[in-house]
Amino acid sequence: MYKRRDYVELYEKDQAKWALLRNVNTVFKHNTLLPGDYVWLDLKTGHEFEVPIGAVVKLCDSGQIQVLDDEGNEHWISPQNANNIKPMHPTSIHGVEDMIRLGDLNEAGILRNLLIRYREHLIYTNCGGRTYTGSILVAVNPYQLLPIYTADQIRLYTNKKIGEMPPHIFAIADNCYFNMQRNNKDQCCIISGESGAGKTESTKLILQFLAAISAFGNAKTIRNDNSSRFGKYIDIHFNKRGAIEGAKIEQYLLEKSRVCRQARDERNYHIFYCMLKGMTVDQKKKLGLGKATDYTYLTIGHCTVCDGRDDQKEYSNIRSAMKVLMFTDKENWEISKLLAAILHMGNLSYEARTYDNLDACEVHRCPDLTTAAVLLEVDLKDLMNCLTSRTIITRGETVSTPLSVEQALDVRDAFVKGIYGRLFVWIVEKINAAIYKPPSLELKAVRRSIGLLDIFGFENFTINSFEQLCINFANENLQQFFVRHVFKLEQEEYNLENINWQHIEFTDNQDALDMIAIKPMNIISLIDEESKFPKGTDTTMLNKLNSQHKLNTNYIPPKNTYETQFGIQHFAGIVYYETRGFLEKNRDTLHGDIIQLVHSSKNKFIKQIFQADVAMGAETRKRSPTLSSQFKRSLELLMRTLSVCQPFFVRCIKPNEYKKPMLFDRELCVRQLRYSGMMETIRIRRAGYPIRYTFVEFVDRYRVLMPGVKPAYKQGDLRGTCQRIAEAVLGRDDDWQMGKTKIFLKDHHDMLLEIERDKAITDKVILIQKVVRGFKDRSNFLKMKKSAMLIQKTWRGYYCRKNYGAMRGGFSRLQALYRSRKLFVTYHVARQRIKLFQGRCRGFLDHFWAPLKSKENRTGEKKSKLQQEQINRCSVQTSFMIFSRGSVVSMMVGSTM
Ligand SMILES: Nc1ncnc2c1ncn2[C@@H]1O[C@H](COP(=O)(O)OP(=O)(O)OP(=O)(O)O)[C@@H](O)[C@H]1O
Structure with a gap:
């Protein structure tokens, strides 16, 4: 709990946080107020659409409390009126992205939340986050171009869940696409709101190619400078891989009466003004056209220009869009001819006549009449007759009766409206022919679609006619679709599934x-x-x-x-x-x-x-x-189409009637929030279980969170398994419920389950990657090792062999050298010895034989050869005997020989 000193300190540092804590701690617990507290101020004006306004306390020490409300007005609250102020919940002070998180869940809370976000240019607010029954996005028209639709933003919102990023129309578009792919189910996006609330802009933000069609179907009204005067359902087709394959536009009830009549300050369809501004002089001359103020049909509303709209530039945009949509030059010219004929017909003037006591009239012969006849390529007289008389067949006879001026004007207007209406239908068909690709006949070719419904908003003018009845009837249908989805089906399902549920009134x-x-x-x-x-x-x-x-x-x-x-x-x-x-x-x-x-x-x-x-x-x-x-x-068909899609709702809110940025008309907004059932929607979204899975879906999707759980088709007790997984991941006491066939979860449960699932799958993926990479790397390594060893082996073998040869040669040489050296030494030693011995022997022999020789000499010269040989042999044998241990004997013998 904060003490007063802490507040003062905190106030200095962070006023917003200070206010927040003050509200929680002081106001709620002690019911006292301090400057800076946020409160709800009930002005009690008794107005139908008045709700308490947010205010901040300025002074409160003089008995009275001074507050400054959200509109910048100061109020003094006397102690008697103390009941007029109530403390504000912290969530309402700075606002929340998802309105189900609002503590003050009432109209005032919702309105202030939209207001403070709007002031910060945060025009989108979620209402229930990601839900089973379709997300709801509230969009407040900013009436100015905000830098939130850039390519970077598109990238930011791609592949993100609702709630993961701040609320945005792109998040809805992306989730439509994601759901279509994940659930393999068609999606639809129902964009609703008053005229001028921003439905068409929202549609265009999802889809950009509407430029061409909107010129023929849009006009300036007092509520909207670019009001769609027809309803459209654009179905975008995707192929199996999720790529756009084509699209189809369904149009509903073009307001044809606008061609002939417009309320004050309103215009006819943009195309007429664009054409007159954008065509060349030559083209206009051929069609006999002048400027917008020359034509009755374009001036009934006393307004031929539209602020911020450049009709000339728009005309060239339309022409290029039509080119893209494969309109030929000839077709464009034919369209222009009919549009010009309509304008000329509007300028015809009639004069009352009486024929045979019958009211009749005549068309003034004027250039407009002639030009109209030329452009329509009809006979001038036929045209005049057609516009002033009527043929009736009575009893088989054809009778021509004249028309009064009023009747004749009605006939002319009906003709003109007939031309424009049919022209519009033809253009839509032509566009469809360019963008529609019939589904492939191949059985396998699955096609999914996202439909965008941008239908005329609820209308309540001073004078409302048949068109308004049709428009409001269409809006009743859409509201019923919303009510059915958000309230009826939801609560019916809780009952059917035996869910513990407190019924919510709607x-x-x-x-x-x-x-x-x-x-x-x-x-x-x-x-x-x-x-x-x-x-x-x-x-x-x-x-x-x-x-x-x-x-x-x-x-x-x-x-x-x-x-x-x-x-x-x-x-x-x-x-x-x-x-x-x-x-x-x-x-x-x-x-x-x-x-x-x-x-x-x-x-x-x-x-x-x-x-x-x-x-x-x-x-x-x-x-x-x-x-x-x-x-x-066509509405029934549309409702049938919508009912088989998973819906997303974009609730557009018009903040003011003046088409001005940063102007927030509280009563106007409360009215829109009230009739669109936003209050009850938030309540049901908060109390309800937006996410639900059948037991089979749940087990198959989340069994990864519990090791050992088998797939659903192998489960004996699906419900039990489902419950075990939920208890393990979400906790036993959290607010989720088991129905008869489904499990019911809050948004945050789904978020938690998805995060855990992501983690578990990531772990498994990492494990698989690890094993696969290990296996791959190991086998690679083994292969490389084997190859390296083979290379090594081969190389080493080669190298060793090469070395060995050299070494062997070397060794042999060394051996030879060594041996020769050794022999040489031995030989020399032996030789020395032999020489020594020889010397000795010779010396001895000389010494020994000298007496013998002298005796011989003395005995005669006839000493026999035999004797000489004996002497030699004796000498050799003696040597042999002495050196018989040496191997060099023979050599020595040889050498001595
Ligand atoms: N997101 C936006 N950003 C900027 N301006 C916007 C946005 N949404 C709407 N506007 C402004 O509001 C005007 C009216 O919006 P839009 O034509 O979409 O209304 P609508 O609901 O389709 O009305 P209608 O039912 O009459 O056709 C636009 O011309 C544009 O100036």
Whole structure:
């Protein structure tokens, strides 16, 4: 526990830490306040979306407490109002990356967490980290370009788990991809939020190639300068190796009415303004075009420019994107011709006439009319007739009736919307043809996908029409998908698996959805029915809606019989719909005369985009599905696609209505957080078990953590084994649970298990590497040793042999020398001796023979030869006898001979 002196010291050093400790130790334990404490201040204004605001205590020694709130406003709190302030949990002081870690788990806590992060340009916040039922990321629109989307950032987030790095849209993208590969399951990313909240930007950050399509489908609205006026589901296909193979775009309900009408300060579709700014003078001359202010369709909103948007530059971007998407020059020109024709048609002026007491009208002959006819390649007279009269077939007879000015304007607008709508569909198809690769027929070719859903946000304008009903219906569907995934399925599973679980309440929009489109006699089906009914009008439709739904709590009937609007309590608030024009918009059929006109056209392109209508007979056309039923069907298909994917949710939040950076409108944010069910989401995420594995999956994945555990298919008691592993790694008392077929874990358990698994696998890998490397190195070594020995042996043999020869020669020479030397010495000694002996002998003989000789001499000269020989022999024998031990005898004998 910190003492006051410690605080002072700490305050000097680290104010943030000081505040943190003060809050923990003092406020919570003693309920006293000191300057620097963080508190929640409840202003009690009674506003629907007002929540307590964060504040820091400035002074508190004068009886009153002075606080400075998050907005920079000072407040004095008197002791009577002491209840208006409450201590703030430390986690709310500096904020947390994952909102389930918030100590103050209430709207104020969530809002402040987003606010302080937003001020630090941390626009992304997790909500529940990595979960089984899909990660949720909250993204607050920064309305400025932040340096967080660089290539380096992409690299940083690649191959990282959610929670490992700070929250980011890239983490969602990367985890979508990782999950797709690991679980071999399609993924989807549902990006939701109000108009202008940043859905399209988020989508573009995941996918960059949307530039072309967004020019035809986006426009400036009061909420968003680049509002998508259509919904899209982009499915990116990956091959077995995880490489992008292609993609497909599904579009939903383009807001066609925008082509003819825009609210104040809003624009028509960007493409018109881009075209007028970006085309060359020559091209514009060929199409008879001028500047944006010359066209009625482009000036209804009294706004032809859009701040921060360079239409000229955008036009060249669009052209290059279209080139990439394989639009030919001819096709581009044909598109421009139709767009120009639309603008010219918008400038037509009508004059009221009366023929046979019938309201009629005439189109002024003007250059716009002629140019429109030229561009559409139709006969001028046919065009005029088509725009001012209607052919009716009664009792087999064809009758032409004139149209009043209002009717004629409606016909013209319907034609123009028909052209633009079909053109848009054609462009989407063309893009799909360029980016879509049909799946290979090979059985082995598995293809996985990641879908990105960027659908129009919830809308509530001053006047809402049929389009808003469809848009809000789509949003109800998405909210139900979210609710189902995050709350219903989750809690159902806990019950089914017998998990010890405290039910969490949530707002379910199923009732509203049932009323709009699911239950019999729902609003959409009633509108549809009335649209097909020949005498049906907007009023009869409203009456039917009233009588059918007036008792439904989600339906708000008109206050009196003159009122033409009804309300629906949507999950995001009440929206009142103006019913005038509902049926016409829903029918969305073009009159036979117009189809006939298109059929007569020489312009192949317009014929192509109207192909299906021309091919249909008049009767089939009448029975063709209405807009709402088409929309409902495509939404059902979308929901079916989403339901088989593992979802990720990106909840985009719009911080202010002024499209300004660093401006955080608390009430606006609370409203968005509240209706998106963020509060309950965090609560369920915190209490729940986001990670779950079947026993088989768990044993197979984590048996590596317990030596000796066999694979799941060899286990007799899977549940027991699973429990043993979990107890050993996570501890017996931690908050994980065993269900009937699955084990339920918290996020941190999964993290721990994964880390341990990584470690164990790394150890095993190192062991295998060690053994393999040892084996490899040993065998290499042995081989090298053997080779070295062979080389050594051969070399040594060779060397020794070579040495031996030389040595032998040397030795022989030495021997010879030695021997010769020895013999020489012996010989010399012997010779000396012999010489000595000879000398002696001779001396002796001389001495001995001298008397004999003289006797001989005396006896005569006739001494026989025999006698001489005897004398010699006697001399030799004597020598022999003396030297018979020496080997040199013979030599000596020889030498003496
Ligand atoms: N991450 C971001 N970084 C910078 N600016 C952003 C970001 N997200 C949104 N914005 C800004 O907010 C504007 C509106 O965003 P965006 O068009 O994505 O809204 P939206 O939710 O798709 O709206 P709508 O439903 O009307 O199409 C963008 O034009 C851009 O200026």
